[in-house]
Amino acid sequence: MPSDMVSLKTDVGSLRLERPGMVASGIMDETGPSMVRMIENGAGAVVTKSVGLQPNSGHANPCFMEVTGGYVNAMGLPNPGIDLFAEEMEVAVPAGPIVGSVYGSTPDDFSVLAARMEDYGASAVELNLSCPHAKGYGMEVGTDPAMVSAIVSAVKSAVSIPVWAKLTPNTHILPQIGRAVQDAGGDAVVAINTLKAMVISPEFARPVLSNRFGGLSGAAVKPVGVRAVYDLASVLDIPLIGVGGISDWRDAAEYIMAGASAFQVGSAIGTVGIDVFQGINEGLATFMEDYGYGSISSMVGVAHE
Amino acid sequence: MSDVVIIESVVEEAYDTKTFRFRWSAEARPGQFIMIWVPGLDEIPMSISGIDGDVKSITVKAIGGATRRIHELVPGDRLRIRGPYGNGFDLSAGRLLMIGGGVGTAAVMPAVTATGADTIIAARSDADVIMDDIATAHSDNVWIATDDGSRGFHGNAVQLMREKVAEGEYDCVLACGPEVMLYFMYKACEELGIRCQLSLERYMKCGAGVCGCCVMDDSRICRDGPVFDNDQISKLTEFGVSKRDECGRTVKFR
Numbered sequence: 206m207p208s209d210m211v212s213l214k215t216d217v218g219s220l221r222l223e224r225p226g227m228v229a230s231g232i233m234d235e236t237g238p239s240m241v242r243m244i245e246n247g248a249g250a251v252v253t254k255s256v257g258l259q260p261n262s263g264h265a266n267p268c269f270m271e272v273t274g275g276y277v278n279a280m281g282l283p284n285p286g287i288d289l290f291a292e293e294m295e296v297a298v299p300a301g302p303i304v305g306s307v308y309g310s311t312p313d314d315f316s317v318l319a320a321r322m323e324d325y326g327a328s329a330v331e332l333n334l335s336c337p338h339a340k341g342y343g344m345e346v347g348t349d350p351a352m353v354s355a356i357v358s359a360v361k362s363a364v365s366i367p368v369w370a371k372l373t374p375n376t377h378i379l380p381q382i383g384r385a386v387q388d389a390g391g392d393a394v395v396a397i398n399t400l401k402a403m404v405i406s407p408e409f410a411r412p413v414l415s416n417r418f419g420g421l422s423g424a425a426v427k428p429v430g431v432r433a434v435y436d437l438a439s440v441l442d443i444p445l446i447g448v449g450g451i452s453d454w455r456d457a458a459e460y461i462m463a464g465a466s467a468f469q470v471g472s473a474i475g476t477v478g479i480d481v482f483q484g485i486n487e488g489l490a491t492f493m494e495d496y497g498y499g500s501i502s503s504m505v506g507v508a509h510e
Numbered sequence: 511m512s513d514v515v516i517i518e519s520v521v522e523e524a525y526d527t528k529t530f531r532f533r534w535s536a537e538a539r540p541g542q543f544i545m546i547w548v549p550g551l552d553e554i555p556m557s558i559s560g561i562d563g564d565v566k567s568i569t570v571k572a573i574g575g576a577t578r579r580i581h582e583l584v585p586g587d588r589l590r591i592r593g594p595y596g597n598g599f600d601l602s603a604g605r606l607l608m609i610g611g612g613v614g615t616a617a618v619m620p621a622v623t624a625t626g627a628d629t630i631i632a633a634r635s636d637a638d639v640i641m642d643d644i645a646t647a648h649s650d651n652v653w654i655a656t657d658d659g660s661r662g663f664h665g666n667a668v669q670l671m672r673e674k675v676a677e678g679e680y681d682c683v684l685a686c687g688p689e690v691m692l693y694f695m696y697k698a699c700e701e702l703g704i705r706c707q708l709s710l711e712r713y714m715k716c717g718a719g720v721c722g723c724c725v726m727d728d729s730r731i732c733r734d735g736p737v738f739d740n741d742q743i744s745k746l747t748e749f750g751v752s753k754r755d756e757c758g759r760t761v762k763f764r
Binding site for chain 2: 231232233234235236238239241242254260261262263265266267268269270271276278280283284285286289292406408409411413471472474475478
């Protein structure tokens with residue numbers, strides 16, 4: 206075990222996390238008890254499944270598929286709706302920091318949902334401006350800087366908890382969108398969501414997912430995510446949270462050195478297992494001690510120097 | 511990962527139930543399941559109902575659109591499957607008593623053929639009894655229970671289990687069937703002081719332990735299960751009580 210010389214504590218703006226790795230939205234976070242289990246297994250926080258105004262069953266099966274280097278999914282934002290989600294938050298919030306992920310199609314939707322998450326005890330709210338497979342939501346509202354600005358402004362005036370915007374890599378104007386978040390008062394940018402993707406079955410001569418396309422996650426997207434965070438760090442002053450293909454401490458260190466103050470883990474909860482955070486935390490602490498980084502903040506963005 | 515397999519044979523198990531055999535080299539353990547793609551309709555989890563070297567099978571009861579479509583498949587047709595997923599049964603748990611209820615019988619059958627253990631097959635009626643021929647070929651003691659008494663023991667699986675546990679010396683019950691059957695079986699096993707491993711079921715999307723939609727309390731049926739033992743089941747407050755729908759809403763059983 207590493208000594209007490211290094212600390213894994215990190216600050217994402219005003220939010221202090223005891224451990225830098227969070228559960229990414231959409232993985233083991235639809236129910237209160239599963240979120241508690243992830244906190245108990247070493248996650249510093251859990252970002253909830255993206256929740257909307259109404260219950261949503263998501264896309265029909267198949268909505269998930271394993272591919273080389275990761276997964277392609279088109280879950281389609283299944284969730285019980287913000288009213289019923291109160292029950293899950295009631296169970297989860299006492300266990301540790303819970304970040305409420307919300308999706309909507311207008312600034313008003315986002316404001317209402319974010320305020321409810323704040324009422325439920327969320328430590329921060331994460332705006333889903335990036336889901337690639339839900340019509341009228343996600344990246345369809347998150348690739349227009351003016352819309353992003355309107356949404357972030359509206360949410361900022363509706364809540365007092367930190368407002369994070371999760372952005373999509375499926376655009377050539379990521380830095381402009383990041384700037385729109387910052388200029389509208391957003392507290393942090395989370396990058397990246399999945400890459401728009403498709404899988405076709407040659408034998409059946411058709412796309413496998415019922416939605417035809419979905420989003421690629423996992424190890425295959427990590428270099429894309431690291432580059433996105435590096436680009437964002439070059440133009441933004443607000444904190445960044447790195448996500449995309451992290452399964453071990455090296456992956457996490459790459460994102461931190463690219464400019465992320467914290468990171469999220471999704472697919473590796475499937476590929477590695479529930480205990481993925483313990484491995485990352487221990488490996489990161491050992492690396493930091495060996496290489497003389499006393500804190501996460503001393504490592505943030507060092508690849509830019 | 512996914513594979514495309516070719517159906518080699520189809521066996522009529524009952525008026526509404528068919529077994530589809532195919533060659534698939536993947537390593538599979540008794541109690542595991544696979545996801546079956548029904549192009550244009552659905553993708554559904556199915557227990558592996560037979561493991562004979564490279565020949566595997568699924569046993570499907572026609573109860574909905576996807577399962578009725580699968581019933582139309584004939585030898586030579588292709589099936590896209592992914593898996594196997596889940597933990598499977600622990601066959602080293604001492605003297606075993608296998609129990610299958612309805613089409614749940616399919617999920618315990620690989621454990622029966624692998625061990626030759628004593629087996630109870632329960633069904634509503636004689637016409638609903640499946641796979642008793644396979645069980646009889648591998649096990650010396652196969653008992654049938656029907657709710658209407660049209661064949662074998664007149665009563666349900668739990669009642670017959672109580673009789674057999676009183677007569678024989680079993681260390682562990684391995685079972686799959688309707689949740690109400692498994693719920694009372696678990697209660698009976700606790701009362702009788704006997705271990706059990708029960709194969710549970712919930713609505714699934716990914717099957718691979720990622721999306722979390724099949725959780726019962728904090729346990730993923732697809733990855734932490736589908737087989738759970740007494741100790742695990744004792745912590746599942748939703749077992750026999752409620753399930754989650756496609757949206758993640760809690761739906762009470764009664």
